[in-house]
Amino acid sequence: MNHVKTGPVFLKSFRELPEVLEQELPIQKNRVMLVGDTNTIPLYGEAVASELRKVFREVGMFAFEAGEEHKTLDSVKSLLAYLIDSRYDRKDCIAALGGGVAGDMAGFAAAIFLRGIPVIQIPTSLLAQIDSSIGGKTGVDFDGYKNMIGAFHMPALVCTCPAALSTLPEEQFRAGMGEVVKSALLADADLCSFLVSHADEIRNRDEDILFEMIRRTCAIKAEIVRRDPTEQGERALLNLGHTIGHAVEKACHFSRLHGECVGIGLNAAAYMSLRRGKISEEEYQDILHMCALFGIPDSISGLTEEEILRNTKSDKKMAAGQIRFILLEKPGRAYIADDVTDEEMLCGIRRILQKE
Numbered sequence: 001m002n003h004v005k006t007g008p009v010f011l012k013s014f015r016e017l018p019e020v021l022e023q024e025l026p027i028q029k030n031r032v033m034l035v036g037d038t039n040t041i042p043l044y045g046e047a048v049a050s051e052l053r054k055v056f057r058e059v060g061m062f063a064f065e066a067g068e069e070h071k072t073l074d075s076v077k078s079l080l081a082y083l084i085d086s087r088y089d090r091k092d093c094i095a096a097l098g099g100g101v102a103g104d105m106a107g108f109a110a111a112i113f114l115r116g117i118p119v120i121q122i123p124t125s126l127l128a129q130i131d132s133s134i135g136g137k138t139g140v141d142f143d144g145y146k147n148m149i150g151a152f153h154m155p156a157l158v159c160t161c162p163a164a165l166s167t168l169p170e171e172q173f174r175a176g177m178g179e180v181v182k183s184a185l186l187a188d189a190d191l192c193s194f195l196v197s198h199a200d201e202i203r204n205r206d207e208d209i210l211f212e213m214i215r216r217t218c219a220i221k222a223e224i225v226r227r228d229p230t231e232q233g234e235r236a237l238l239n240l241g242h243t244i245g246h247a248v249e250k251a252c253h254f255s256r257l258h259g260e261c262v263g264i265g266l267n268a269a270a271y272m273s274l275r276r277g278k279i280s281e282e283e284y285q286d287i288l289h290m291c292a293l294f295g296i297p298d299s300i301s302g303l304t305e306e307e308i309l310r311n312t313k314s315d316k317k318m319a320a321g322q323i324r325f326i327l328l329e330k331p332g333r334a335y336i337a338d339d340v341t342d343e344e345m346l347c348g349i350r351r352i353l354q355k356e
């Protein structure tokens with residue numbers, strides 16, 4: 001067991017869950033609803049439930065249909081109805097077992113059921129382990145807008161078991177690496193060097209190296225969230241690569257994975273930082289190289305600059321009509337730019353569009 005301050009508790013296997021829950025979970029162990037998706041429940045549901053049964057009085061199980069397209073109010077409604085049918089009350093809690101989609105929806109249901117019951121996050125995708133399980137943002141997509149409806153609801157505990165990544169499909173692992181690279185670029189130049197020098201072990205999912213990578217990446221997010229839990233300022237830095245990334249995600253109707261779109265958005269943000277003279281051409285090329293090492297895409301075809309710009313400007317991360325763009329001061333340090341012009345954004349967007 002290893003601890004990161006304000007971050008997750010790390011498990012070598014789910015068998016460590018009872019001990020961790022006894023020591024770290026400051027709530028009554030009455031009933032828990034284990035909520036995952038139609039991939040993670042068949043894979044890990046029973047193994048995790050049998051550990052939870054050693055601690056909780058009763059363990060229920062619920063699976064959402066897997067996939068971002070099911071991250072909807074309707075899916076959350078079906079879980080809420082199941083909780084009501086099962087007569088859950090304020091003494092009960094939810095445990096989210098899965099990637100960011102299951103975690104965001106289970107967390108949102110926990111935030112609004114009976115005005116809030118505790119949620120334990122047990123993330124199983126790389127993206128969820130290094131990002132979505134930490135920090136208490138929960139919610140669903142709405143009317144074509146990502147994460148438009150939601151609530152801040154801090155998990156009572158995050159239990160992260162890197163060994164669960166052994167079953168994660170390759171493209172999902174790659175997408176998770178998009179967020180790892182993002183975190184390194186925005187706050188930790190040493191982590192950038194670590195990623196480049198251990199690229200082979202990471203691609204081969206060497207458990208010790210993955211553990212170190214996840215621990216360091218979580219620490220970045222946990223520290224930023226600790227200082228700014230409700231995104232009044234600094235937490236916006238975590239959106240590096242996301243403004244144009246979300247616009248791309250929407251323009252291609254969510255046919256590309258979130259982490260891949262973040263990688264594409266990173267290229268745009270890095271190029272805009274280069275044009276502002278913040279990073280050198282060599283540093284820009286190093287960033288592209290780091291993304292390429294992990295198969296993270298840096299461009300996309302079949303979209304127009306107009307639609308990406310339009311989506312970028314309708315992204316909810318605008319402050320009083322002005323886009324809050326996250327750019328690089330240098331590799332390993334990001335800043336919030338409130339003065340990005342349409343022309344600058346178009347330059348970034350043209351950079352990521354492949355000619356047909």
Ligand SMILES: NC(=O)c1ccc[n+]([C@@H]2O[C@H](COP(=O)([O-])OP(=O)(O)OC[C@H]3O[C@@H](n4cnc5c(N)ncnc54)[C@H](O)[C@@H]3O)[C@@H](O)[C@H]2O)c1
Nearest residue numbers: 039066099100101102124125127128131132137164167168
């Ligand atoms: N709340 C936050 O702060 C936050 C931060 C970043 C991203 N997000 C959200 O997270 C979502 C993306 O998360 P994601 O990439 O984990 O997607 P996901 O939850 O859809 O998981 C990806 C796929 O991998 C499967 N899977 C998960 N773990 C597995 C495992 N160990 N073995 C085999 N298959 C496994 C899932 O069933 C799914 O099919 C997006 O909706 C995004 O908006 C939230």
